[in-house]
Amino acid sequence: MRRPTSWAEALSVRAAAPDLLPIAGGTDVMVELNFDRRRPPGLLDLTRVPELATWTVFDGTVELGAGVTYAQVVADLGDLLPGLATASRTVGSPQIRNRGTVGGNLGSASPAGDAHPPLLAAGAVVELESVHGRRSVPVSEFFIGVKRSVLEPDELIRSVRVPCATGPEQFSKVGTRNAMVIAVASFALRVDPGRRRVGTGIGSAAPTPRTAPEAETFLAREIEAADAWASRDPLPAPVVRRFAELVAAAASPIDDVRGSASYRRHALTVMATRTLGWAWDEYRQGVPA
């Protein structure tokens, strides 16, 4: 096991030994090792890299170190990133949230990762780095397949940059119980009056987490047309219905042990309707800008 104590050292270890499996909170990696699904030549422990364990706010954007745990997100970021904090609250159990990290969730790139829908809805950008340099990849372009991402063998995830919320954010997840659930389907919504846009994120209903771009454009256009950013009037039922249809249409779910494709589509319609209802109610009750 290599245990770098700075970001520069982590990058040089990564470059010299790309076969080492990076590990942060271990909540995915250790399961693979415990069940003999993977036998890497060694591990690259990232829990001692101080640069990864912190978050900063600059110019309306949270730069969230890849090693920040879900428990820290819940404790500290509920105001700036309510969607991510809500999703983090649904992760595993207290024990898992104390270890699991947002960066690790991205690294695992599971279609069911709970952090992904709110990051997508927020238009977040993943910061990747190797000894050769740094690059920024929008979360919507980060995932390329089931548990696959654009991360190169010599790269590590440094952070994710998330624009701060300017309005309500909601997250909804369907599972068999409240705790310890891998999402059957999940959905995140950002109502962003500051940027006059709507953000969406779909989880567990396609090979990768993805946005619903047509739903986003449709709703933002309807809100604009009705001058509802300013008036905060209720959204007409047909608009909400159409938004939910467009969200479900953006998914390409499969039948698996956790649920059928048609159930997932139905669940997305319901979650899109509910989250929009909650978010818009919250916006209506907010103090007008």
Next chain:
Amino acid sequence: MKVTCMVNGEERVADGVWAGESLLYVLRERLGLPGSKNACEQGECGSCTVYLDGLPVCSCLVAAGQAEGRVVVTVEGLSEGERLHPVQEAFVAAGAVQCGFCTPGLVVAAHDLLERDPDPSEADIREALAGNLCRCTGYEKIIEAVHVAARRRLPEGRREVG
């Protein structure tokens, strides 16, 4: 690989550790601390819960080498010699121990809750213990045990009657 960490207040050294080995394995098989139980090995059941640098975690999901230089407290570290910790006493008093396999993890999780919140609501207790499974399904008694432990810890004036 050699791993050195503070376990229950003592510096302990485990030698010959494989890089992918879990902290749970080191505690049970190398350091003679079988209190933390090995069941699901995937963070689902909570029976291996220990404190790592003051936070409850599943020790099956901590790579042993990640514990180097860290502070670990297991269920064995909560009691004082033969005297049970009040949380453990409450589990006995409330009849919350059936087969006992899940008990160590639940005791650590309940201990952590009461350290953070001396007077938790029922919902708080359920949330705090959501990562611990009891195969005997004795959850009602377990939740009652946490209430009992909380009542015993609270100053007289704040104790509920009955």
